Amino acid sequence: MKQISVVEALEAQSPRDAILVQAWIRTKRDAKGFSFLEVNDGSCLKNLQVIVDQGTPGYDQLLEQGTGASVSIQGSLVESPGKGQKWEVQADLAQVLGTADPETYPLQKKRHSDEFLRGIAQLRPRTNKYGAMNRIRSDLSWSVHRYFHEHGFFCVHSPVLTGSDCEGAGELFRVTALEPDRFSADPKIMEQDFFGKPAYLTVSGQLTAEVMACSLGKVYTFGPTFRAENSNTPRHAAEFWMIEPEVAFADLSAIIDLAEDLIKTVLGEVRTSRADDLELFARFVDKGLNQALDEVLDSPFVRLPYAEAVTLLQEAGEKRSFEYPVEYGMDLQTEHERYLVEEHFQRPVVVFDYPASIKPFYMRVNDGGETVAAMDVLLPRVGEVVGGSQREERLDVLRRRMEAQGMDIEEYRWYLDLRRYGTVPHSGFGLGFERLLMLMTGVHNIRDVLPFPRTPKHLQF
DSSP states (O other): OEEOOHHHHHTOSSOEEEEEEEEEEEEEEEETTEEEEEEEOSSSSSOEEEEEETTSTTHHHHHTOOTTOEEEEEEEEEEOOSTTOSEEEEEEEEEEEEOOOTTTOSOOSSOOOHHHHHTTTTTGGGSHHHHHHHHHHHHHHHHHHHHHHHTTOEEOOOOSEESSOSSSSOOOOEEOOSOGGGOOSOHHHHTTSTTSSOEEEOSOSHHHHHHHHHHHSEEEEEEEEEOOOOOOSTTOOSEEEEEEEEEETOOHHHHHHHHHHHHHHHHHHHHHHTHHHHHHHHHHTOTTHHHHHHHHHHSOOEEEEHHHHHHHHHHHHTTSOOSSOOOTTSOOOHHHHHIIIIIISSSOEEEEEEEGGGSOTTBOBOTTSSEEEEEEEEETTTEEEEEEEEBOOOHHHHHHHHHHTTOOGGGGHHHHHHHHSSOOOEEEEEEEHHHHHHHHHOOOOGGGTSSSOOBTTBOOO
8 A cells, every 4th residue: 555645646647556645625525325525635736536435434434524624545546537637536445534523623615814814823724825835935945945055055053042133123032041020131130040141032143154154155044033023014023034145255246146046046946846836826816926926037136226226216205105205314114115126127126335324233334434235135015035235354344333333342252253363255145034935925914924923912822
């Protein structure tokens, strides 16, 4: 008896005897003398039809079950006389593994709202939409790893627990082993905590990835990051995944090229490998999805200095109303990013050379001292997907930047050592994995591309 998955059955090249299929019932229709089952095991979007004749061992037990029940089917894979499928399974033995009460099972054969499904994240991967989403997520993750492996990068694991704030924004989750009634910011109390100092969940693996790049040359880290940002928006979550390459001997231009090539390569690969799943999103979620993906894959990304971006937006603001008026020295808002990408250029845009005053300490100061070698990659529908920079490799300049921002130099002595001993130009970026998924699927809320979203006041599962 050979166990096969649903996708293996659907893609078979010839009939097969003595097979075993284990899956969940999606639909069941009883007729006189037999039952039709549509089953799915999560391996693909399409269901596999199973015919169970009256008299087949397990038939009577099966009659009492419906959508959501799990079954084990032994039988033969035969050509299907019906339309829409090449193969079906003729059952010789049907066994119910797990029942599902049809009166209380939440996923009936109808469309459910995203809001409803977020409340049952333990079951929503069984729906067509979220099953497809998780298969796309898996393939996209694998494509990212394959891309870096094929381009000579080493995968490194950055720590989740950290004592430093990479972004300097202060939006960190505090971690402590102290009992709540003993927790305090008092240094004497902190000395009694597990690490003897304040500890946080990381907002980025960048700083430690820089350490590894300055030894191994080309590295990347791909893992969870955390922001204690109280933002209930469709684009923000408290826990999300970041792809963060760091490259020694690379300048800003080199990592802009890397970001563009990475995005185009992985989107193109997954568009092919998960074509059926993506078609579901193009039909039912975003009818402009294929056009948006074409814009990313087929067009060179625009390179746009920040100052020019501000000028374009100010000129546009004379004819249209932005919620946030544009001024030089401000961070661009989502509405500004989407205007540049979707209306003005109608293709992806890389904005670079930002004012030093709005960027973190580690970004390389350009000649003149007013701007830093930073860049953001803006894509249609989601806005910023990548943020990166050439890192400041000059010890004296980096120290001045850190002192100006009131940082504890001694706490970052290890980081400054990279500049003391064999410093090199190096660059890197962070790519928001969920935002790339949002672009790929046309989904507009980050809660629907994360299997178990962590957002303000939401910590179920």
